[in-house]
Amino acid sequence: MTALASAKDTEMVVNKNSASPNRVIDIDNLSLTFETNDGPVHALSDIDLKIDEGDFVSFIGPSGCGKTTLLRVIADLERPTAGSITVNGVSPEEARLNRAYGYVFQAAALYPWRTIARNIALPLEIMGLGKDVQQHRIKKNMELVNLSGFEKKYPWQLSGGMQQRASIARALAVEPDLLLMDEPFGALDEIVRDHLNEQLLQLWAKTNKTVVFVTHSIPEAVFLSTKIVVLCPRPGRIYDIIDSDLPRDRNLDIRETPEFLKIAHRVRDGLRAGHSYED
Amino acid sequence: MTDATLTQGRSTSPFAGLMSGTVGPVIVVVSAIMAIWYIAAVALNTPFQYDLYERAGQTDVSTSQLITDTLAQKKPVLPAPHQVVIEIYKTTVEKKITSKRSLIYHSGITLSSTLLGFLIGTSLGILLAIGIVHSRVLDKSLMPWVISSQTIPILAIAPMIIVVLNAVGISGLLPKAMISTYLSFFPVTVGMVKGLRSPEVIHMDLMHTYSATRLQAFWKLRLPYAVPYLFTSMKIGMAASLVGAIVGELPTGAVAGLGARLLAGSYYGQTIQIWSALLMAAFLAGSLVALIGVIEKLTLKRMGMNR
Numbered sequence: 112m113t114a115l116a117s118a119k120d121t122e123m124v125v126n127k128n129s130a131s132p133n134r135v136i137d138i139d140n141l142s143l144t145f146e147t148n149d150g151p152v153h154a155l156s157d158i159d160l161k162i163d164e165g166d167f168v169s170f171i172g173p174s175g176c177g178k179t180t181l182l183r184v185i186a187d188l189e190r191p192t193a194g195s196i197t198v199n200g201v202s203p204e205e206a207r208l209n210r211a212y213g214y215v216f217q218a219a220a221l222y223p224w225r226t227i228a229r230n231i232a233l234p235l236e237i238m239g240l241g242k243d244v245q246q247h248r249i250k251k252n253m254e255l256v257n258l259s260g261f262e263k264k265y266p267w268q269l270s271g272g273m274q275q276r277a278s279i280a281r282a283l284a285v286e287p288d289l290l291l292m293d294e295p296f297g298a299l300d301e302i303v304r305d306h307l308n309e310q311l312l313q314l315w316a317k318t319n320k321t322v323v324f325v326t327h328s329i330p331e332a333v334f335l336s337t338k339i340v341v342l343c344p345r346p347g348r349i350y351d352i353i354d355s356d357l358p359r360d361r362n363l364d365i366r367e368t369p370e371f372l373k374i375a376h377r378v379r380d381g382l383r384a385g386h387s388y389e390d
Numbered sequence: 391m392t393d394a395t396l397t398q399g400r401s402t403s404p405f406a407g408l409m410s411g412t413v414g415p416v417i418v419v420v421s422a423i424m425a426i427w428y429i430a431a432v433a434l435n436t437p438f439q440y441d442l443y444e445r446a447g448q449t450d451v452s453t454s455q456l457i458t459d460t461l462a463q464k465k466p467v468l469p470a471p472h473q474v475v476i477e478i479y480k481t482t483v484e485k486k487i488t489s490k491r492s493l494i495y496h497s498g499i500t501l502s503s504t505l506l507g508f509l510i511g512t513s514l515g516i517l518l519a520i521g522i523v524h525s526r527v528l529d530k531s532l533m534p535w536v537i538s539s540q541t542i543p544i545l546a547i548a549p550m551i552i553v554v555l556n557a558v559g560i561s562g563l564l565p566k567a568m569i570s571t572y573l574s575f576f577p578v579t580v581g582m583v584k585g586l587r588s589p590e591v592i593h594m595d596l597m598h599t600y601s602a603t604r605l606q607a608f609w610k611l612r613l614p615y616a617v618p619y620l621f622t623s624m625k626i627g628m629a630a631s632l633v634g635a636i637v638g639e640l641p642t643g644a645v646a647g648l649g650a651r652l653l654a655g656s657y658y659g660q661t662i663q664i665w666s667a668l669l670m671a672a673f674l675a676g677s678l679v680a681l682i683g684v685i686e687k688l689t690l691k692r693m694g695m696n697r
Contacts, residue, residue, distance in 0.1 A: 214599040220592045224693040237600045265694040
């Protein structure tokens with residue numbers, strides 16, 4: 112840019128920068144093979160994937176396609192057998208030790224002997240944060256997931272949807288830039304799921320975190336994501352990567368629009384093609 | 391309206407209300423045991439009673455007289471419940487606690503070694519379990535010994551422990567407590583190994599994502615998870631400790647303790663004394679286990695685990 116550049120040009124530069132932000136996850140030619148008694152199982156094969164800061168990426172695919180395994184590799188819960196992966200530019204293990212991510216499991220996995228507030232405090236205690244910081248973060252994140260007033264309740268006193276929100280608050284309390292979510296709403300009914308999907312989008316808009324989200328619901332994937340990764344099984348591999356052009360600011364009504372249906376159609380086609388492979 | 395009319399309104403059976411609580415069934419079971427006990431006492435004591443009549447030259451004894459006499463023998467084969475109760479009353483309420491004839495005094499002796507042994511045994515059990523859960527080597531090398539230790543009859547090993555400890559100058563409470571320890575560490579070890587391993591994979595994964603150390607995972611996850619298991623195994627361990635303490639008193643020729651009462655009773659054929667000591671031991675075990683139950687309830691309530 113020259114010194115003569117107009118205000119408009121400068122704005123363009125800013126836009127350009129935000130269009131190619133920092134790389135958060137860089138997966139290159141990654142494979143993971145489990146050795147079992149029945150021989151090797153190729154859970155993941157030749158995965159190439161880049162995820163940038165602020166992306167909302169969904170992994171979608173049928174059971175056994177390796178979507179959860181891929182998420183677990185990012186979280187350093189599994190080790191790849193070939194290829195390379197970096198998270199925030201370092202190995203997944205280092206990223207985990209830096210507490211770079213928050214992980215939300217399929218089940219809420221709250222500790223039954225801890226109140227909701229103390230469940231959210233759990234990672235903070237492990238990090239060795241002071242009591243004041245803990246209290247502040249508990250309050251903030253319980254507000255964020257609309258659970259204020261339930262601090263002293265035990266998990267079994269909450270509904271499934273509220274438990275899962277508490278587990279999201281627990282993941283957020285670590286204040287990670289990266290949120291890894293493994294079918295967090297899979298066990299909930301459709302109405303609660305829609306509601307939580309909307310809340311999750313608002314949360315993402317508010318915090319500008321990078322989210323990697325595993326699901327096997329097409330509407331959920333299309334509604335939430337800026338990037339949809341379609342995986343197919345045996346061996347687990349990426350079939351299609353769809354960059355969604357839906358606006359970031361969306362509500363549930365968008366699911367009726369042609370743009371939404373077009374993306375959903377492409378995802379469905381991908382899932383079908385991936386499946387026909389084994390027929 | 392009273393409860394009785396309410397009950398009758400709901401059910402055709404007049405006993406339905408009585409049996410729906412816990413009091414009714416308990417009374418029925420206790421009465422059944424008493425009935426069986428009395429019948430058995432009469433039946434078992436009759437032959438000796440006939441001997442007595444023969445020696446005294448008595449004939450034509452009425453059945454009611456026979457029954458009364460069989461339930462009032464001095465050294466019956468099976469003492470009647472009321473004889474045992476009277477004996478217990480005499481040796482607890484009517485004797486000073488310091489008296490050598492007081493059952494409370496003897497219970498106290500046994501109780502002290504039971505509790506000491508239980509304490510050592512539970513601590514040992516927990517420590518072993520922690521080692522076994524955290525180290526594969528300990529798991530492989532220690533667990534077989536832990537199990538085989540319990541295959542040795544306690545009656546065989548109790549005198550050895552007493553003799554060996556005596557030889558190194560340890561006597562009194564500790565050798566008896568060691569036998570209690572020997573019996574009570576086992577259920578605690580097994581229960582705690584199970585408990586410390588019981589956290590679900592998802593909870594362990596969660597700890598991993600937090601990069602928690604093994605120590606943190608132990609304090610914040612494994613140990614709380616194991617608490618219900620600990621209480622269950624402590625109940626078994628407590629009962630085993632009492633057995634251990636009593637058995638420990640037998641081979642030593644101890645002069646005090648419930649075991650000593652049992653031994654003295656069998657020397658002199660004092661069956662009533664034996665039975666009263668037995669009942670006292672059962673009462674002691676029941677109270678101790680109930681006490682652990684109460685502590686368990688309070689603890690789990692504090693932990694928010696009782697629903």
